[in-house]
Amino acid sequence: MVARYERIADDLREEILAGVHPVGAQLPSEAELAARHRAARGTVRQAVAVLVAEGLVGSRQGARRIVLGNARSQSFAELHSFAQWARANGYRFGGQVILQRRRPPSAVEAARLGAEEVLDVLRIRSLEGEPVLVERTAYASWIAAAVEALPPDCESVTEALYDSSGLVFAYGEHLIDAVPAGAQDARLLGIRRGSPLLRQRRVTTTYEGRPVECSDDRYRAGSVAFSIRNSLVANPLVRRAGDLHFGA
Amino acid sequence: MVARYERIADDLREEILAGVHPVGAQLPSEAELAARHRAARGTVRQAVAVLVAEGLVGSRQGARRIVLGNARSQSFAELHSFAQWARANGYRFGGQVILQRRRPPSAVEAARLGAEEVLDVLRIRSLEGEPVLVERTAYASWIAAAVEALPPDCESVTEALYDSSGLVFAYGEHLIDAVPAGAQDARLLGIRRGSPLLRQRRVTTTYEGRPVECSDDRYRAGSVAFSIRNSLVANPLVRRAGDLHFGA
DNA sequence: TAGGGGAACTTGTACAAACAAGCGAGCACC
DNA sequence: GGTGCTCGCTTGTTTGTACAAGTTCCCCTA
Numbered sequence: 001m002v003a004r005y006e007r008i009a010d011d012l013r014e015e016i017l018a019g020v021h022p023v024g025a026q027l028p029s030e031a032e033l034a035a036r037h038r039a040a041r042g043t044v045r046q047a048v049a050v051l052v053a054e055g056l057v058g059s060r061q062g063a064r065r066i067v068l069g070n071a072r073s074q075s076f077a078e079l080h081s082f083a084q085w086a087r088a089n090g091y092r093f094g095g096q097v098i099l100q101r102r103r104p105p106s107a108v109e110a111a112r113l114g115a116e117e118v119l120d121v122l123r124i125r126s127l128e129g130e131p132v133l134v135e136r137t138a139y140a141s142w143i144a145a146a147v148e149a150l151p152p153d154c155e156s157v158t159e160a161l162y163d164s165s166g167l168v169f170a171y172g173e174h175l176i177d178a179v180p181a182g183a184q185d186a187r188l189l190g191i192r193r194g195s196p197l198l199r200q201r202r203v204t205t206t207y208e209g210r211p212v213e214c215s216d217d218r219y220r221a222g223s224v225a226f227s228i229r230n231s232l233v234a235n236p237l238v239r240r241a242g243d244l245h246f247g248a
Numbered sequence: 249m250v251a252r253y254e255r256i257a258d259d260l261r262e263e264i265l266a267g268v269h270p271v272g273a274q275l276p277s278e279a280e281l282a283a284r285h286r287a288a289r290g291t292v293r294q295a296v297a298v299l300v301a302e303g304l305v306g307s308r309q310g311a312r313r314i315v316l317g318n319a320r321s322q323s324f325a326e327l328h329s330f331a332q333w334a335r336a337n338g339y340r341f342g343g344q345v346i347l348q349r350r351r352p353p354s355a356v357e358a359a360r361l362g363a364e365e366v367l368d369v370l371r372i373r374s375l376e377g378e379p380v381l382v383e384r385t386a387y388a389s390w391i392a393a394a395v396e397a398l399p400p401d402c403e404s405v406t407e408a409l410y411d412s413s414g415l416v417f418a419y420g421e422h423l424i425d426a427v428p429a430g431a432q433d434a435r436l437l438g439i440r441r442g443s444p445l446l447r448q449r450r451v452t453t454t455y456e457g458r459p460v461e462c463s464d465d466r467y468r469a470g471s472v473a474f475s476i477r478n479s480l481v482a483n484p485l486v487r488r489a490g491d492l493h494f495g496a
Numbered sequence: 497t498a499g500g501g502g503a504a505c506t507t508g509t510a511c512a513a514a515c516a517a518g519c520g521a522g523c524a525c526c
Numbered sequence: 527g528g529t530g531c532t533c534g535c536t537t538g539t540t541t542g543t544a545c546a547a548g549t550t551c552c553c554c555t556a
Contacts, residue, residue, distance in 0.1 A: 003539060024457045029506060040541045045507085053301070058419055058457060061507045062548030066457045068419055079478060171306055171316055177473035178426040178446035196444035196469075198426035209272045209306060209314045221444075225425035228476075230327060251509060277536060288511045293537085309537050310518030 008037050008047035016056055016067055026064040027057060055229030069229060080169055080204065082125050082133060082217075083156030091127055097152040098122045098188070102144065109138045112203050113211045119144035124188050131189050132223035137215040143167060170207040176200050176226060179218065189220050196221040256285050256295035264304055264315055274312040275305060303477030317477060327474075328420055328452065330373050330381060330465075331404030339375050345400040346370045346436070350392065357386045360451050361459045367392035372436050379437050380471035382445075385463040391415060418455040424448050424474060427466065437468050444469040 012033075015021055028036070033044045048065060051057040059065045079085070086093035099122040109118055118138040125133035139147050146165045147157070154160050161167040179199045186193040197218040205211050260281075263269055276284070281292045296313065299305040307313045327333070334341035347370040357366055366386040373381035387395050394413045395405070402408050409415040427447045434441040445466040453459050 005539075031506080042542085043540060046539085055419075055421075058455065059507075060418075060455055060548080061546095062505085063455075063550080064506065068453070068457060069421065079476075170308075171303075172478055173303070173317065174476045174478070175473050176424060176446075176476070178444040178467070178469045180444050180469065194442065194444075196426040196428050196442075198424075198446075205316070207306065207308055207311075209316060219426070221426045221428065225423050226474075228327070228420075228422040228424070230420055230422070253509075279536080290512085291510060294509085307537075308518080309516095310535085311520080312536065 004037075004039055005043050005046035005050070008033070008039065008044060009050040011037075012047065012051060013054075013056065016051075021067045023067050023069060025067050027067065029064060079174070080172055080202075081156060081158040082135075084158065086127060087156075092129065093155070094126045095153060095155060095157075096124050097154075098124055100148070100152075102141075105138065109214050112214050113138065113140045115140045115142075117141045117144075118214075119147055121147065127223060130223070132220045134185050134188050134218045135215060136217075137213050139213045140211055143212055167212065168207060169204045169212060171209070172202050172204045174200055174202045181218070185218055191220060198224065198226075200226075252285075252287055253291050253294040253298070256281070256287065256292060257298040259285075260295065260299060261302075261304065264299075269315045271315050271317060273315050275315065277312060327422065328417055328450070329404060329406040330383070332406065334375060335404075340377065341403070342374045343401060343403060343405075344372050345402075346372055348396070348400075350389075353386065357462050360462050361386065361388045363388045363390075365389045365392075366462075367395055369395065375471060378471070380468045382433050382436050382466045383463060384465075385461050387461050388459055391460055415460065416455060417452045417460060419457070420450050420452045422448055422450045429466070433466055437466075439468060446472060446474075448474075 012027070021027055027033075027048070030041050030044050030048070033039075033047075034041045037044065048057065048059065052059050052065075056067065056069050057065050058068045083093060083095070099120075101120055102117055103120050105113060105115055105118045109115070118141060121135075121137045121139065123135040123137070124131055125135060127133075143161070143165065146161055146167070149164065150157065150160050158169060177199050179197050180194040181189065181191055181197050183193055185191075185197060186195065189197075198221060200217045200219070201215065202217070203211060203214050260275070269275055275281075275296070278289050278292050278296070281287075281295075282289050285292065296305060296307065300307050300313075304315065304317050305313050306316045331341060331343070347368075349368055350365055351368050353361060353363055353366045357363070366389060369383075369385045369387065371383040371385070372379055373383060375381075391409070391413065394409055394415070397412065398405065398408050406417060425447050427445050428442045429437065429439055429445050431441055433439075433445060434443065437445075446469060448465045448467070449463065450465070451459060451462050
């Protein structure tokens with residue numbers, strides 16, 4: 001059973017992606033959408049809020065909403081799971097465990113995962129036949145056994161862990177920066193040492209807030225980029241119009 | 249006049265940051281919060297939604313909300329404006345225009361800005377006295393004159409343009425990846441050619457959806473990282489495949 | 497013609513009420 | 527002991543109403 005507002009949001013999104021509402025155009029008013037879908041205004045507002053959060057639509061008090069983009073920007077799953085992202089975008093991809101062992105956690109890992117022992121896994125991932133990603137993940141000990149049970153060439157660890165243990169990765173914190181390739185990175189990716197890599201460090205937790213893994217993913221430059229669409233609305237500027245008449 | 253739900257959200261955020269609700273702990277129920285603040289449940293829900301969107305709090309049906317983090321994540325202003333980010337974090341910073349000229353737009357810029365001519369500005373930015381950022385921005389012609397009127401060592405272009413023209417950067421689309429430093433990058437940042445740089449390309453528009461600028465910012469590795477906190481429910485960040493013609 | 501004043505429209509905030517759906521703890525039963 | 531079930535609590539969805547606040551555009555006036 002999908003919620004009413006989700007169906008309305010889906011309808012609207014589809015219209016936007018189909019070009020019914022081109023970029024820069026105005027969306028129908030809440031009242032009109034409410035009438036069209038025979039829903040209360042609150043429900044329509046909830047639907048539009050979804051699109052605003054996705055960055056597809058811009059909204060400000062008093063003016064009609066406008067269309068900001070027409071590309072589907074997608075979900076947590078894509079950001080978290082290389083496999084889900086690659087599959088959703090129709091890429092050929094693969095993965096291979098290079099090294100896997102239990103060891104005591106580093107100071108950072110101990111603080112993040114709160115574990116006495118972690119399962120350290122080194123994976124290499126490929127896209128369209130080319131190696132693009134070196135993944136170093138430390139799993140909390142309570143999930144280690146399930147990870148060890150996976151085949152070394154497991155395509156999607158996220159999905160495999162869900163199937164085998166019902167584990168759901170629900171929240172993540174990500175740090176993105178650039179680093180030069182180390183000796184091991186260079187060998188695994190087939191590039192020169194010191195080449196630029198896009199690094200994504202993350203900590204993932206379950207719904208209950210229990211930390212699951214702590215990972216350091218390094219992408220070959222040019223293979224992958226991160227995209228963000230955002231707006232002032234979520235974090236309003238402190239200044240207000242009115243300075244306008246006096247300022248310069 | 250601040251909205252009621254914003255005050256409630258601020259209160260809650262403050263409590264979380266102060267450690268009243270430590271990471272992993274449960275938040276008071278909506279009913280309790282409503283009683284405490286003498287507000288309707290809907291208002292409280294709106295307040296909590298803010299924190300959920302910020303990634304501070306996790307929420308799922310049936311269970312009490314839990315605290316996910318105790319650090320504020322990046323705001324739009326911080327992501328958009330180097331100066332505002334640096335100031336908010338208490339860093340010493342500076343800026344200097346290296347080159348500024350009008351020129352015809354590239355194909356990409358023409359498509360994104362819809363202009364016949366752009367103002368091309370090359371800026372270098374420093375943090376704690378060290379040069380960390382090379383900024384190449386193409387401004388749409390309708391704002392070019394205002395940009396040219398700014399002093400070459402203008403600290404915050406965003407704020408200066410707001411003061412002089414009432415211009416507000418409202419929406420942004422950002423692409424983040426890693427690239428090797430070119431000859432000019434290397435010279436300006438005082439690093440070796442080929443060193444890793446964290447690149448943030450962005451297009452910014454006004455409230456009306458009118459494109460203002462198209463920029464290519466390159467950070468020295470190690471100087472800056474982007475941080476994102478997300479959940480299964482909502483997240484703003486998306487991964488994109490390489491070979492990225494910007495915005496296509 | 498330029499500018500001010502409104503009126504109509506549109507989104508934002510707040511309250512109240514009701515039901516649906518999921519979670520967790522405790523209880524009874526085997 | 528453990529398994530399954532029920533019940534109360536909590537969050538999710540939906541509707542309705544009222545007012546506040548900002549935008550847009552037309553019309554009237556100077």
